[in-house]
Amino acid sequence: MLTVVLALASSAFAQSTVQHRNPYLGWSTFSQQTIDSSFLTQSNVSAESDALAASGLEAHGFQYINIDSGWMGSFDGYGRPIPDTTTFPDIQALIAHIHANGQKVGIYWIPGVEYPAVAANSPILGTQYHIQDILTVPYTAGNAFGGSGTSPYHYKIDFSKPGAQEYMNSVVALFASWGVDLIKLDGVTPGSDSYGLSIDNRDDVAAWSKAIAASGRPIWLTISWALDEDYLSVWQEYANARRIDQDVECEGDCSKLTNWPRIYERFRDLPGWESAAGFEVGWNDLDSLELLNGSADGLTREEKRSALNLWVLANAPITLGGDLRSIDTFGKELLSNDEVLAVDQSGSPAKQVLDGDLEVWVSDLGHGDYNVGIFNMNATVVRAQIPWSLLGFGQATDVRDVWLHRELGSVPGGFSTVLAGHGSRLLRVHGIGKPASAPSTNYEAENATLSGSASVAECNACSGGEKVGNLGLGAANTVTFENVTVPRSGEYLMEVDSMTIGLRSFLYNVNGGSFQTLNCSGGSFEIPASTTVPVYLKKGVNTISFGNPPSYPPDLDRIVIRGNGDFPAPSTTSYEAEVATLNGSASAVFSNYSSGLAKAGNLGGGAGNTVTFEQVTVPSDGTYQLEIDYQTSGLRSFFMSVNGAAATELDLNGDTFSDPTPTVVPVTLHAGTNTIEFGNASGYAPDLDRIVVAPRLGHP
Missing domain, CATH: 2.60.120.260 (Galactose-binding domain-like)
Known part of the structure; x- marks a missing residue:
């Protein structure tokens, strides 16, 4: 049985009222809602709770049942959201039923106040104020779904006004009175489609956190979605987790719940956020995992295992999608492996040490112990060769296959394995000794040769305080490092420090050769994210040019060339x-x-x-x-x-x-x-x- 770590939160912890400091495990209605518009009902949620209880997954830590968008029908006399009585005739009875099954309950809401409550101008519970007294004037959108102009559908709250925090307290107190254990606050900006500061919900997130503390009930707060990393300190202070990306579901773009490109996006997102998670600052939320329902999930078995491997290495909350009533044998096998789930609960989020067609992610657990994930990003079968020096040690005295619970013994030098298309391995490794030192050289983008529209801009967090932007969208818009010098021909490691919001890609070439691709993502144009890829360089002087002739690349801070030319060359x-x-x-x-x-x-x-x-x-x-x-x-x-x-x-x-x-x-x-x-x-x-x-x- 998985032992989920429980601890009293310190005053420095992100959402201080919450006792469950580790990422939560559970299920949400939303994925199934994207393929069945009539799914969100009290009877269905009750049946899913029963199915979770019957599945045996509770014994492995899966406790949460989240009721996502669509449960609300109207507002009470104090302007607070209440259920649609047609689909949720008795939400307190539903929550009591979920609790009786040994589970916890999550509920969805958004910042601001919706139009019907604004129009009613309801009094705010326990105050002399009314809803219209606490709104931003002139009226403006209250979240990413809020519309535009002076008559939005969702109205922004001005938390400097008396009654504003009290209104928020009353909403959370209502949820607490129902027995809610988790709140998903959606449409939070900056983020959620990059609204920047034109819609700013930082005060809302702080107010929700304060309201949770005032409620006296331990409630987990997750904020969503694709949050702007420039405001990470706010998200860390007031929320237990933050969604760093878009929805994982296809939502009509394909015929299944999701597909591999949507999973691959999470591999691209994480490098920019990998140092942002932990017990004291909350967790990076990668959205739902579609593992339950066979081919309906849209992923092969290898892809499902690789997705779960990434989630657990990231220490991300595991929110299952799909229908728990039809969970298949393979889905249950994946989700009942306690040794794998313990990686998720380790409190040591992994960092990416190798990018490209073969990715390697490593968690340093201390005392020479590491969790290691090796991923094949292509659909071809490949042989992966990973030198232990990439992980920061010289030899591995013990290697264990986490999925198979099998000891592989001492593995000197490095690890070799054959991976199926989109397949992966999850290992526990004990490493000793330091690898031989290898030279490294930094090359600043602002000191390279800029062509076309490429230009230098200030960047406080960048190496040297500057970066190069306006790359791509034309073959001439490039930055070229013309004096990359190495002592011998061979395979080196190239660290690329870049910045982007959302998906972007570099196309780069070495010494005028064929284009190679570095697919990136991120949450900031000001905070560099580091990715490392193997690159073949000839003895002496080399040129490496970055751009993207037909599309959008990230901004570029610098590259760093490391090694002695002996890194294993990619086979693809x-x-x-x-x-x-x-x-x-x-x-x-x-x-x-x-x-x-x-x-x-x-x-x-x-x-x-x-x-x-x-x-x-x-x-x-x-x-x-x-x-x-x-x-x-x-x-x-x-x-x-x-x-x-x-x-x-x-x-x-x-x-x-x-x-x-x-x-x-x-x-x-x-x-x-x-x-x-x-x-x-x-x-x-x-x-x-x-x-x-x-x-x-x-x-x-």
């Missing part, structure tokens, strides 16, 4: 379609969830409308794995030609042009440079995000 190579040779109507198109933040569209429908990869390079003749990441809604076909040979038809299916879907096929290539062309002379082809070439391996 990726090629972006948007910067391949586009012919006829084929064109580079912005695509938010695509690698590189763009794809090649308008393919097919004529013999000349093609995309050709002209520099596909492999070391020897043979058959390789070719991953093709495509986008289509319904059936479409590629005709693929390799080195001018007769084309092979690839019939592909998909449910969205928004998010890429991978397929992996064998392809015969010769040593050196190859060309691979995609098109469809007589019919429409899918859009094409990228291809990945990898050696052919047996499945793990």
Whole structure:
């Protein structure tokens, strides 16, 4: 049985009234609501609570049942939200039932005051004031959903006015009287679609926190969504957790609950927030995990395990989506592994030490112990080789497979494993000794060669106090480091310190070679996030250029080159379609969830409308794995030609042009440079995000 750590909160802890200091585990209605608009009812929530009790997952720490957006019907005589009595005829009875099942209850609300309560101008409980007395004048939107102008639907509260905090106290007191244990406060800004300071809910978050303290009930406070990291100190002081990203659900963009690109977004988000979480400052919330309902979740088994591995390494709250009444055997297997769940409760959030097609995340537990996650970000099968020096020690005296509860013994030098597509390993490692020292050299972006629109801007948190922005959206808008010098040819590590809000991507090249991709995300244009990728450099002077010809890259602070040229070289190579040779109507198109933040569209429908990869390079003749990441809604076909040979038809299916879907096929290539062309002379082809070439391996 998982032992969930409980402790009295210190005065420095984020939301001081809460006794549960560790990330919570539970389930929320919202994911199922995105595919069933009639799902949110008292009877369904009661049935889900019963299903959680019957599943056995409570014994593994899953306690919370969260009632998300849509439960409210009107306002009471004091302007406080009350349930829709058609769908929730007796919410106190529902909450009592959930508590009787040994569970806790969460409820959803938003900052500000909705129009009906404003129009009623209700008195504020226990005061001489009314709702309109506490509003910001002129009227303005109270949250990210609040509309615009002087007559918004959600009205901003001015917490400098008497009665404002008392109103908030009365709302939380009502929730507390029902028995609520968690509040999800949504639409919080700055954040939630990057409203900046035009809508600012920092005072609201503080007021909710104070109201929870005044209620005398221990209530967890989670704030949502895609919070602005520039105001991290506020989020840490007043909330137990903060959502650092958008919704994980497709919400109509695909036919399932979610998909791998939405999970991959969390890998991109976390590096900018990885140092922001802990017992004293709250947790990074990655949103729901879709693990319960087989193919309806939209993830393969390997993808589900990898998603859970990332969540637990991040020490994120685990909020399950889907329908607990139809949980499958594999979902129950994932969620009842106490050794895995203990990683989530360790109080030591992981940090990313390697990015790219192979990612490595490490939690330093102290005393030489580490939790280690190794992730294959491609759909091809790969062999991963991870030197222990990457983790900061020389040798591993003990390695344990956390999922299998299996001791692997002493593993000198490093760890090697074969990973399935989007697969991962979760290890517990005891390391000793220090690795041999390796040189490192910093290169500031503002001192590099700037071309086109690229320009220097102040950045207080940046190395050297400056950064380079206005990159991309044109092949000439670049920053180029022209004097990257190393003593020998080989594979080095390149740390890239960059800043962005939301998804962005660098396309970079080394010594004029093929573009390589670094997909990023973040919550600030002022706070650098560090990611590290392997890069091959020749002996002597090298040039490395950063931009993104068809799309948006982050701002760039600096790069750091580390190592002795002996890091294991990646076995896979990726090629972006948007910067391949586009012919006829084929064109580079912005695509938010695509690698590189763009794809090649308008393919097919004529013999000349093609995309050709002209520099596909492999070391020897043979058959390789070719991953093709495509986008289509319904059936479409590629005709693929390799080195001018007769084309092979690839019939592909998909449910969205928004998010890429991978397929992996064998392809015969010769040593050196190859060309691979995609098109469809007589019919429409899918859009094409990228291809990945990898050696052919047996499945793990």
